[in-house]
Amino acid sequence: xxxxxxxxxxxxxxxxxxxxxxxxxxxxxxxxxxxxxxxxxxxxxxxxxxxxxxxxxxxxxxxxxxxxxxxxxxxxxxxxxxxxxxxxxxxxxxxxxxxxxxxxxxxxxxxxxxxxxxxxxxxxxxxxxxxxxxxxxxxxxxxxxxxxxxxxxxxxxxxxxxxxxxxxxxxxxxxxxxxxxxxxxxxxxxxxxxxxxxxxxxxxxxxxxxxxxxxxxxxxxxxxxxxxxxxxxxxxxxxxxxxxxxxxxxxxxxxxxxxxxxxxxxxxxxxxxxxxxxxxxxxxxxxxxxxxxxxxxxxxxxxxxxxxxxxxxxxxxxxxxxxxxxxxxxxxxxxxxxxxxxxxxxxxxxxxxxxxxxxxxxxxxxxxxxxxxxxxxxxxxxxxxxxxxxxxxxxxxxxxxxxxxxxxxxxxxxxxxxxxxxxxxxxxxxxxxxxxxxxxxxxxxxxxxxxxxxxxxxxxxxxxxxxxxxxxxxxxxxxxxxxxxxxxxxxxxxxxxxxxxxxxxxxxxxxxxxxxxxxxxxxxxxxxxxxxxxxxxxxxxxxxxxxxxxxxxxxxxxxxxxxxxxxxxxxxxxxxxxxxxxxxxxxxxxxxxxxxxxxxxxxxxxxxxxxxxxxxxxxxxxxxxxxxxxxxxxxxxxxxxxxxxxxxxxxxxxxxxxxxxxxxxxxxxxxxxxxxxxxxxxxxxxxxxxxxxxxxxxxxxxxxxxxxxxxxxxxxxxxxxxxxxxxxxxxxxxxxxxxxxxxxxxxxxxxxxxxxxxxxxxxxxxxxxxxxxxxx
Numbered sequence: 001x002x003x004x005x006x007x008x009x010x011x012x013x014x015x016x017x018x019x020x021x022x023x024x025x026x027x028x029x030x031x032x033x034x035x036x037x038x039x040x041x042x043x044x045x046x047x048x049x050x051x052x053x054x055x056x057x058x059x060x061x062x063x064x065x066x067x068x069x070x071x072x073x074x075x076x077x078x079x080x081x082x083x084x085x086x087x088x089x090x091x092x093x094x095x096x097x098x099x100x101x102x103x104x105x106x107x108x109x110x111x112x113x114x115x116x117x118x119x120x121x122x123x124x125x126x127x128x129x130x131x132x133x134x135x136x137x138x139x140x141x142x143x144x145x146x147x148x149x150x151x152x153x154x155x156x157x158x159x160x161x162x163x164x165x166x167x168x169x170x171x172x173x174x175x176x177x178x179x180x181x182x183x184x185x186x187x188x189x190x191x192x193x194x195x196x197x198x199x200x201x202x203x204x205x206x207x208x209x210x211x212x213x214x215x216x217x218x219x220x221x222x223x224x225x226x227x228x229x230x231x232x233x234x235x236x237x238x239x240x241x242x243x244x245x246x247x248x249x250x251x252x253x254x255x256x257x258x259x260x261x262x263x264x265x266x267x268x269x270x271x272x273x274x275x276x277x278x279x280x281x282x283x284x285x286x287x288x289x290x291x292x293x294x295x296x297x298x299x300x301x302x303x304x305x306x307x308x309x310x311x312x313x314x315x316x317x318x319x320x321x322x323x324x325x326x327x328x329x330x331x332x333x334x335x336x337x338x339x340x341x342x343x344x345x346x347x348x349x350x351x352x353x354x355x356x357x358x359x360x361x362x363x364x365x366x367x368x369x370x371x372x373x374x375x376x377x378x379x380x381x382x383x384x385x386x387x388x389x390x391x392x393x394x395x396x397x398x399x400x401x402x403x404x405x406x407x408x409x410x411x412x413x414x415x416x417x418x419x420x421x422x423x424x425x426x427x428x429x430x431x432x433x434x435x436x437x438x439x440x441x442x443x444x445x446x447x448x449x450x451x452x453x454x455x456x457x458x459x460x461x462x463x464x465x466x467x468x469x470x471x472x473x474x475x476x477x478x479x480x481x482x483x484x485x486x487x488x489x490x491x492x493x494x495x496x497x498x499x500x501x502x503x504x505x506x507x508x509x510x511x512x513x514x515x516x517x518x519x520x521x522x523x524x525x526x527x528x529x530x531x532x533x534x535x536x537x538x539x540x541x542x543x544x545x546x547x548x549x550x551x552x553x554x555x556x557x558x559x560x561x562x563x564x565x566x567x568x569x570x571x572x573x574x575x576x577x578x579x580x581x582x583x584x585x586x587x588x589x590x591x592x593x594x595x596x597x598x599x600x601x602x603x604x605x606x607x608x609x610x611x612x613x614x615x616x617x618x619x620x621x622x623x624x625x626x627x628x629x630x631x632x633x634x635x636x637x638x639x640x641x642x643x644x645x646x647x648x649x650x651x652x653x654x655x656x657x658x659x660x661x662x663x664x665x666x667x668x669x670x671x672x673x674x675x676x677x678x679x680x681x682x683x684x685x686x687x688x689x690x691x692x693x694x695x696x697x698x699x700x701x702x703x704x705x706x707x708x709x710x711x712x713x714x715x716x717x718x719x720x721x722x723x724x725x726x727x728x729x730x731x732x733x734x735x736x737x738x739x740x741x742x743x744x745x746x747x748x749x750x751x752x753x754x755x756x757x758x759x760x761x762x763x764x765x766x767x768x769x770x771x772x773x774x775x776x
Contacts, residue, residue, distance in 0.1 A: 001109055001115075001118070002086065002112060002113055002118065003109060003110070003111055004109060004110040004118060004122060004125070005107065005108070005109055005130045006107075006108040006109060006110060006125070006129060007106045007107075007108065007129045007130055008095060008097055008106040008107065008108040009070070009072045009093055009094060009095030009108035009109075010032060010108065011108055011125070011129060012093040012094070012095075012108040012109060012110045013030075013032055013033065013036060013070065013093055014032075014036050015110065015121040015124060015125055015185065016068060016091055016093060016110055016117070016121060017033065017036035017037055017048075017068075017126065018036060019117060019120050019121060019124075020037070020046075020067070020068070021037060021038045021039065021518075022037065022038060022039040022040075022041050022046065022258045023037055023040065023041065023046045023047065023048050023067060023068065024040065024041055024042060024043055024044055024045075024046045024047040025037070025040050025048055026047065026049075026666060027048070027206050027535050028053070028054075028055055028056065028202075028205040028206050028207055029048070029049075029050055029053070029054065029205070030050055030054045030070065030205070031204045031205060031206075031453075033048045033070075040113050045067065046067050047065075047066040047067055047068075048066065048067065048068040048070070049064065049066035049068070049069055049070070049304055049588045050069075050070040050071075050072065050073075051069050051070065051071055051074060051083065052073050052074065052077045052175075052176055052177040052210075054070070054072065054073065054205075055179070055181055055182060055200075055202055055205045055207065055210075055212050056173055056174075056175060056181055056770060057073075057077070057173075057174075057175030057176055057177035057178075057179055057181070057351060057358040058174060058175060058176055058255075058770075059077060059078070059176045059177075059376060060083075060176075060376075061122065061194065061376045061377045061378075062376060062377065062505075063377065065088065065090070066085070066090060067090060067091065068090065068091045068092075068093065069083070069085045069090055069092045069093070070092070070093050070094070071083070071092055071093070071094040071099055072093075072095040072097075072098060073177045073178060073179075073281055074094065075099050075147055075150070075151075076098060076099065076150065076151065076154050076177060076178045077151065077154075077176045077177040077178070078151060078176075079147045079148040079150065079151030080147060081147065082094070082111070084664075086111050086112055086113050087113070089113070089114070090112075091110065091111070091112040091114065092110070092111040092112070093108065093109065093110050093111075094108065094109050094111075095107070095108045095109075096108070096109075096138060096141075098137070098178070099145070099150075099285075100137075100141055102137070105133075105134045105137060105138070105140050106130070106131075106134060107130065107134050107135075117526065129348070130550055131739075134473055146617045154178045154215055157215045157216065157218075157221070158175065158177075158178070158180065158215045159384060159407075159409070160221055161213065161215055161216065161221065161224075162180060162409045163182070163406070163437055163440070164221060164224065164225055164228070165182060165213075166230070166406075166437070166440030166441065166655055167203075167436065167437070167440055168228045168229075169440075169469060170182050170185070170228075171183070171411055171443055171768070172213075172254045172409065173255065173770040174256065174408075174409055174410070174770060175409075177655065179213060179214050179215060180212070180213055180214045180215070181202065181207070181210050181211070181212050181213075181758065182210065182211050182212075182213065183207075183209070183210050183767055184209055184210075184767070185209060185210060185211040186209065188211055188231075188724035189211050190199050190261045191231055191353075192224075192227050192228075195202075195226075195227040196223070196227070196232060197224055197227045199211045199212065199213045199214075199221060200212040200214075205633045209675050212761055220464065222494070231699070234313070236584060237364075245436075248510065251350055251431070255375070255380060255381075255410075255768070255769040255770035255771065256289070256371070256374075256375055256380065256381040256382075256383055256408070256410045257275075257380070257381075257382060257383065257411055257412070257413065257765065257768050257769050258383040258384075258385060258401075258402070258404070258405045258409065258410050258411070258412035258413070258441070259272045259382065259383065259384050259385060259412075259413055260281065260385035260388075260389045260401055260412055260413065260414045260415065260417065261270055261385065261387075261388065261403065261414070261415045261416075261417070262388055262390075262415065262416045262417070262423075262426035262429075262430050263387070263388050263417060263419065263420070263426065264387050264388070265435055266415045266416060266417040266448060267415055267417060267448040267449060267476070268384055268385060268415050268744075269310055269314075269384060270479075270752055271446070271448070271473070271476070271752075271756070272288060272314060272382050272383075272384040273288075273313065273314045273317040273749060273752055274317070274749065274752030274753050274755055274756040275319040275382050275756050275765070276288055276314050276315075276317040276318035276382050277318065277319075277749040277750065277753040277756075278752075278753040278756040278757055278762065279318070279379075279380050279382070279769075280317075280318050280319045280320075281753055284378075284379040284380050284771065285320070285377075285379045285380070286320070286375045286378055286379060286380045286381070286382060287315070287317045287318060287320055287325075287326060287377075287378040287381050287720060288314030288315055288317075288318060288326050288380070288381075288382050288384065289311070289325075289327075289374055289381050289382065289383045289384070289660075290308065290310070290311050290326070290327050290368070290383070290384045290385075290386065290400065291327075291329060291367040291370070291371070291383075291399045291400040291404055292328075292329040292330075292331065292363075292367075292386060292399045293307075293308035293310065293311065293327060293329070293330050293331070293386065294330075294331040294332075294333065294339065294386075295308050295309065295310065295330070295332070296329075296332055296333060296529065296530070296531035296532070296568050297309040297310070297531060297532055297533060297534055298330060298332065298531070298532065298656055299312035299322060300313075300639045300640060300641055300654035300655070300656060301321070301322050301323055301324060301345065301641075301652065302321060302641060303323075303324070303345070304618070304639050304641070305323070305324035305344065305345020305637050305639065306342055306345050306346070306347075306637075306639045307322060307326060307330055307342075307345060307658060308327045308329035308532055309532070310328040310384075311326045311384075312326075313745075314326075314382070314384070316745065316749070317749040317752070318382075320378075320681060324344050324345035324370075325370040325371075325372070325374050326370075327368050327375045327439070327639060328343065328344055328363075328369075328370040328564065329341070329342070329343055329363060329366065329367065329399065330342040331356075332531075332568055333529075333568065334350055334529075334568055334569060334615075335569075337352055337353050338350060338351060338352050338353070339351065339600045340568070341354075341356065343363070343366060344366065344370070345639070346637075347637050347711045353660070354455075354508060356460075357394070357395045358396070360395075360396035360397055360399060361396060361397055363399060364397055364399065364407075367399050367400075367404065368407070368609055369410065371383070371404075371408060379390055379771065380769045382770060383404070383405070383410060385400055385401040385402075385412075386400045386401065387401075387429060388430065389402040389412075389414070389430060389434060389438070390429065390430045390433040392432055392433055392434075398438075401440070402434060402438035402439075402441050403438060405438070405441040405668075406437050406438050406440070406441050410441065411441060411442075411768040412441045412443065413441050413442075413443065413445070413473060413765075413768075414427065414430060414431075414442055414444075414445055414446070415445075415446045415447075415448050416445065416446070416447055417448050417449050418448065418449055418450050419449035419450075419451070419478065420449075423447055424460045424463070424464055427445050427464055427468075428464055428467055428468060431467075431468045431470065432554065432619050436585050439468075442468075442470050443470070443764075444470065444471060444472065444473035444761075444764065444765075444768075445473065446469055446472070446473050446474050446475075446476065446760065447472070447473070447474075447475045447476070448476045448478065449477075449478045449479075450477050450478065451477065451478050454475045457475065464733075472763045473760055473764055473765065474759045474760035475759060476755060476759045476760070477638055477759070479751070479752075479755055493745060495737075509605065510525055519544050519545075519730060519733040520544060520561065520659070520726050520729055520733050521545075521546045521548070521554055521557075521558075521559040521560050521561070522536075522539055522545055522546065522547050522548070522559055522560065522561045522562075523548050523549075523550045523555075523557065523559040523561070523562050523563070523579070524536055524547065524548070524549050524550070524561060524562075524563045524565055525549075525550060525551075525563065525564050525565065525582060525602070526549040526550060526551040527564075527565060527567045527573040527576070527577070527601075527602075528569075528572070528573055529567045529568045529569045529572065529573050530566070530567060530573075531565070531566045531567055531568045531600075531601070532563050532565070532566040532599075532600070532656070532713050533565065535565065535566070535599060535713055535714065535715070535716060536563070536565070536716065537716075537741075538716040538717055538722060538741035539716055539722075541741060541744050542722070542739055542741075543739060544726070544727075544733065544739070545726065550582075551580075551582075552580060552581070553580070553581045553582055553584070553585035555587045556582065556589065558588070558589070558592075558594070559589075560594065560595065560729050560730045561594070561595045561596070561597060561729045562586055562589060562590075562594060562595070562596045562597070563596075563597050563598075563599065563602070564577075564586075564596065564597070564598045564599070564603075564605055564606065565599055565600075565601070565602050565604030566599050566600035566601045566602060566656075566713065567600075567601035567602070568601075568603050569601075569615065569616065570601040570605060570612070570615060570616070570659060571612050571615065571616035571618050571621050572609065572616060573601065573605070574605045574610070574621065574623065574624070575621075576644075577605065577624070578624075583624055586624075590705060593705040594705055595705040595706045595707070595708070595729050596626060596705075596706075596707045596708070597627070597708050597709070597710075597714065598654075598707075598708070598709040598710075599711075599715075600656065600657050600711050600712075600713060601657070601659070601709060602709070603627075603661070603685065603686075603709030603710055603711060604623070604631045604657075604659045604661070604709075605623060605624055606623065606624050606625075606626035606627045606707065606709050607623040607624070607625075607626075607627055607629045607630055607631045607661065608622075608623050608625050608627070608628065608629065608630055608634070609621065609622055609623050609630045609631070610622075610623050610630070610631045610659065610668040611630070611631065611632045611633065612633040612659070613633065614632075614633040614634065614635055614658050615633055615658055615659075615721075626668070626688075626706060626707045626709075626716075627686050627688055627708075628663075628669055628688070629661045629662065629663060629686060629687070629709070630661070630662050630663050630711050630734075631659045631660065631662070632659070632660050632662055633658045633659050633660070634658060634660055635658070636658075637656070637657070637658050638655050638656070638658070638660075639654070639655065639656050639669075640654065640655050640659055641653075641654045641704075641710060642654065642655060642674035642675050642677070642684070643672050643675065643677070644673050644674050644676050644681075644684065645673065646667050646672060646673035646674070646715075646721060646725075647721060647725060647728060648724065649718065649720045649721040649723075649724050649726040650718070650720070650721070651673060651712070651713040651715060651718050651721050652714070652717075652718060653712035653713055653715050654712070654713050654714055655711045655712060655713070656713065657711055661685075661686075661709075661711070669686050669687070669688045670686075670687050670688075671683035671684060671686070672684055672685025672686055672687045672709065672710045673685055673710065674713065684710065684711065684712065685708065685709050685710035685711060685712070686706065686707075686708060686709050686710075687706060687708045688706060688707050689706050695740070704754055714727070715758060716741070717741050717742065719739070719740050719741060720740070
């Protein structure tokens with residue numbers, strides 16, 4: 001009673017739309033929809049949506065809703081019969097013509113649980129619309145179909161087709177179906193037709209200049225390869241100027257783009273973040289992605305997954321919630337040759353580098369599934385590479401650079417840092433060192449950190465394009481932007497050294513200047529294995545704070561506050577702290593009234609003892625004894641977001657640790673914070689006004705120094721709490737005049753977005769993403 005067989009999918013569409021009459025169609029879509037409608041309306045709840053999209057071939061996100069779903073190619077794209085949207089009140093139409101590869105059979109269908117709609121369609125359908133021969137063939141064929149096998153076969157042949165096109169300089173839009181679209185194809189259709197190969201002109205979809213190629217079998221691929229070889233390398237006809245190809249202005253749906261650099265610190269992280277913000281500003285849903293990241297700077301998502309702080313920052317730039325799919329593999333170094341391996345947000349093992357490379361092939365599906373999930377749920381995914389894509393010495397499959405781009409049919413951009421020198425050599429060298437299939441993914445070069453007249457680069461750009469066939473998408477000047485949420489501790493050191501205060505506004509709209517005297521001096525211990533150093537970036541940007549990183553007793557000086565930060569190797573860094581003499585120097589400072597704060601690993605070091613058979617496997621070790629607490633390490637890592645109050649202010653932060661503080665004692669100790677959550681309120685950390693039997697002040701009196709420890713990262717991002725805490729450190733400190741770290745960070749991403757818009761060919765980038773033009 002919910003299924004109606006029809007004379008092909010076209011009759012199912014005609015019957016249904018003749019009853020609906022008015023609906024929403026967002027192109028590009030199958031032109032037959034509008035032909036059977038009296039009116040195309042803007043109401044999104046009335047949308048007609050092909051899934052996968054016809055003509056592009058991308059699948060709809062799970063969260064998408066539509067009144068009518070056309071699943072003519074769904075089985076070929078997914079290996080399953082249907083998404084089942086009729087249970088949500090939608091009408092679903094489909095076709096067996098494509099699946100059975102028998103156009104003359106003419107078998108389509110309509111599925112709906114709307115009884116009134118079904119009766120109306122049955123009544124208006126001509127008698128004997130579906131012939132008996134077709135019914136007989138379909139009945140026997142359904143028993144023979146192996147949908148998963150068919151989907152795998154289509155995907156395998158599609159990859160071969162995309163690789164063949166790329167080898168001839170033809171980029172194809174991302175597709176999950178049995179066809180791919182080649183944009184800006186010029187007269188390719190006519191030239192192939194002259195050689196006995198027919199491809200579809202896409203003008204009926206509103207895509208002028210595009211062609212669509214059905215996925216052929218091996219014989220068809222061979223015929224296409226011969227025909228293309230007779231045409232020569234088609235990319236040689238592209239524009240070699242700094243401004244790359246112009247957009248067709250056609251609104252496509254979703255895609256992905258990879259940002260690689262010829263070296264580390266070429267600027268790919270910043271450009272990826274800027275592109276995330278720019279795409280968000282254009283009205284697109286955008287997500288960052290980095291398949292594998294090596295960093296001690298991590299972040300905890302809402303579901304307790306641990307990912308790189310850099311991808312969390314890019315998610316902030318994209319105005320979306322960070323998830324584990326954005327960084328499926330995180331490597332946290334535990335030594336010179338070993339790292340803790342975190343997969344999908346959870347630690348799995350600690351491996352030597354050689355052992356990890358042996359296991360890389362097992363992680364390819366992890367990366368592919370994470371990226372596929374993002375591509376289903378976002379309009380665009382900005383993929384950041386790692387290091388250089390030409391690191392040909394590394395064994396195993398490439399998880400993070402152009403190998404990933406080739407496997408997932410993603411176009412890539414390669415950035416060269418001209419400030420280092422040799423930018424043209426690095427671009428050409430990268431292109432020449434990599435495999436030709438990987439080189440085929442590179443659709444544009446970018447020169448970054450340029451100082452001077454761009455016209456002086458014209459001859460070099462022309463030569464590079466002549467040698468590689470790759471055009472340039474832009475030249476980005478040296479941007480004077482403070483580091484925010486960077487991946488390495490050099491950024492915080494640069495901020496600490498410069499203590500840049502310009503651009504931070506008073507509440508009355510006036511700006512600070514470089515002559516403003518700081519009122520709180522903070523010394524952060526530069527541990528050998530320091531982690532989550534972004535905890536201190538708000539302090540580095542606060543114009544009322546002087547921040548220093550210290551690595552020896554002679555550098556300690558007389559600050560108002562000493563911070564022992566987080567570390568990936570608590571016991572090893574504790575032993576270093578003692579052997580370096582810094583522990584003794586901190587003792588003297590505390591006795592003179594200087595306050596000390598330990599965060600996570602630093603908090604654990606300040607305990608009376610540490611029992612560690614997990615991280616260092618050294619057993620029980622004597623701590624610094626600053627706080628009346630012990631620490632026991634457990635196998636399971638705690639990663640969770642927390643909320644609560646501290647010093648009378650609301651706070652948010654996150655925990656990442658194996659060590660568990662136990663046995664808090666001493667009358668002078670009080671909780672650092674009170675946290676909320678299941679099953680209720682709970683104390684966290686220690687705020688202690690007594691050190692080694694010496695009274696150094698009372699927290700409630702707001703006088704003298706203190707020793708304190710907390711497991712919470714990210715506390716200084718809470719503006720009101722940071723203000724209260726710094727005033728507790730130095731009661732004479734004046735107000736910060738409304739300084740807001742979230743505003744500082746947001747302004748940086750807006751500046752990066754403006755740089756992307758001003759200096760890069762955003763129209764060409766939109767085309768690579770299959771987005772055509774901005775929504776705004």
